[in-house]
Amino acid sequence: MDLEKLTALQLAEKIKQKQISVLDGVGQVFDRIEKKEPKLHAYLDTYKKDAYAKAKQVEKGIADGTYTGPLAGVPIAVKDNICIKGKKTTCASRILENFVPQYDAEVISRLERAGLIIIGKTNMDEFAMGSTTETSAYGITRNPWNSDHVPGGSSGGSCAAVAAGEAYLALGSDTGGSIRQPSSYCGVTGIKPTYGTVSRYGLIAYASSLDQIGPVGKDTADCAALLEIIAGHDKKDSTSLERTDLDFSNALSGSVMGMKFGVPKEYLAEGLDPDVKEAFMETLKTLTGQGAIVEFFSMKTTEYMIPAYYIIASAEASSNLERFDGVKYGYRAEDYEGLHDMYKKTRTEGFGEEVKRRIMLGSFVLSSGYYDAYYLKALKTKALIKKEFDQAFEKYDVLLAPAAPYTAPKIGESLKDPLAMYLGDIYTVAVNLCGLPGITVPCGLDHAGLPIGIQMIGDCFMEKKILRAAKCYEMARGVFPAPGEGGRML
Numbered sequence: 001m002d003l004e005k006l007t008a009l010q011l012a013e014k015i016k017q018k019q020i021s022v023l024d025g026v027g028q029v030f031d032r033i034e035k036k037e038p039k040l041h042a043y044l045d046t047y048k049k050d051a052y053a054k055a056k057q058v059e060k061g062i063a064d065g066t067y068t069g070p071l072a073g074v075p076i077a078v079k080d081n082i083c084i085k086g087k088k089t090t091c092a093s094r095i096l097e098n099f100v101p102q103y104d105a106e107v108i109s110r111l112e113r114a115g116l117i118i119i120g121k122t123n124m125d126e127f128a129m130g131s132t133t134e135t136s137a138y139g140i141t142r143n144p145w146n147s148d149h150v151p152g153g154s155s156g157g158s159c160a161a162v163a164a165g166e167a168y169l170a171l172g173s174d175t176g177g178s179i180r181q182p183s184s185y186c187g188v189t190g191i192k193p194t195y196g197t198v199s200r201y202g203l204i205a206y207a208s209s210l211d212q213i214g215p216v217g218k219d220t221a222d223c224a225a226l227l228e229i230i231a232g233h234d235k236k237d238s239t240s241l242e243r244t245d246l247d248f249s250n251a252l253s254g255s256v257m258g259m260k261f262g263v264p265k266e267y268l269a270e271g272l273d274p275d276v277k278e279a280f281m282e283t284l285k286t287l288t289g290q291g292a293i294v295e296f297f298s299m300k301t302t303e304y305m306i307p308a309y310y311i312i313a314s315a316e317a318s319s320n321l322e323r324f325d326g327v328k329y330g331y332r333a334e335d336y337e338g339l340h341d342m343y344k345k346t347r348t349e350g351f352g353e354e355v356k357r358r359i360m361l362g363s364f365v366l367s368s369g370y371y372d373a374y375y376l377k378a379l380k381t382k383a384l385i386k387k388e389f390d391q392a393f394e395k396y397d398v399l400l401a402p403a404a405p406y407t408a409p410k411i412g413e414s415l416k417d418p419l420a421m422y423l424g425d426i427y428t429v430a431v432n433l434c435g436l437p438g439i440t441v442p443c444g445l446d447h448a449g450l451p452i453g454i455q456m457i458g459d460c461f462m463e464k465k466i467l468r469a470a471k472c473y474e475m476a477r478g479v480f481p482a483p484g485e486g487g488r489m490l
Helices: 008-016 022-040 048-064 106-114 156-163 180-186 220-230 274-289 302-323 338-350 353-366 371-393 418-423 429-433 463-477
Strands: 043-046 075-079 117-122 169-174 189-192 212-217 260-264 293-297 398-402 438-445 451-457
Touching (some): 008 220, 022 043, 022 048, 022 075, 022 117, 043 156, 075 156, 106 117, 106 220, 117 156, 156 180, 156 212, 169 189, 180 189, 180 438, 180 451, 189 220, 189 463, 212 220, 220 438, 220 463, 260 274, 274 293, 274 398, 274 438, 274 451, 274 463, 302 353, 302 371, 302 429, 371 398, 371 429, 398 463, 451 463
Parallel strands (some): 075 169, 260 293
Antiparallel strands (some): 169 212, 189 212, 189 438, 398 451, 438 451
């Protein structure tokens, strides 16, 4: 049986039916890791011994009725900014190279209770600051479709692991598209939920008002099942929402008949790669053929989304990263004279270039004399962007956009021009600014055989609408090829 071709739900069902064991699934994943990791580098750490021990425990638990969920026994990878008790959590930064949390993030506790098997920690851009997984202090991750290209970021390790068969599912975090963009580059499915739906307790913060943990999987059904497990109110997180509509899998009806889809005209303007535009327009035709109503409309705040996002995100990052000073935990410089010199040398040596750039930008926009001119203006702009999305959702059920303006760049290209890298987030950042849910689904391949993703955006708490739309599109599209299989569609 070719286990790597199974989805997470299919694997769990075969385990439940005793056609295969939990150990079989875990063993298959570690076989793939052993084969692929020397080149791919999706993981920073793996827990082979712990995973096999957990697999035996879950096997018994499934048999005696302890674990009854739809994903019990499924191997899952976790992004390295999510705390696991007793396991190193580095955020791919030197400054946290030896940090070992004394507690589990809330999402980790929920995975454990649901009987999923944690395989290891995945690589990421340092402190989630980047769009390529090249800013990691521990080496770059490569795209499983073409190892000369990036997997996207900052959740590039998680998306690459799922695409390469090194995990059936993964957790990522999304601050400005960090799940949705790498999902597009790697040809997998990823969801950024409504802000507050998933607890941020145990997620090491980049920008607290924007960060959200979300699932990465092979298809929409896998992501919906995982989202049901990790979503829910958590009293340990002051931003956590009390929601009762968390039965996401029930929304996968597979029909979009009569649903209204809106496409911002500005998203198809200059800068969009022709292959991406062609695949996007084909997706619109597919949805129309399924009975959906697709209309174009104008979103006038588009040009302000990137500057507003980077001002707000950098300001929050400069505040959140202030705690990493070499005193309490993490890296400390060895050679220094006095406390202030220790601070400076520790942070200079511990942080990478991109993190330093954003700390400096954030400190600048929050400084006296510039707060009103930049940060306050960005907050006002954020309110205008949210208002325009609210007006759009009065008319449309779901908004459609490319996940990124181009397919995965070659390694080294993006870091030459940080501003160009920032502009690559044009289609994703507004979702975080407004706290909206969004999903990326693969919709084609470019002329070089690299994946292209379409993004579906819903109003707050409307995950079910985007899941329904994504599932319908998947069914009409057919099975998407895996890396190495080639062709536009299978």
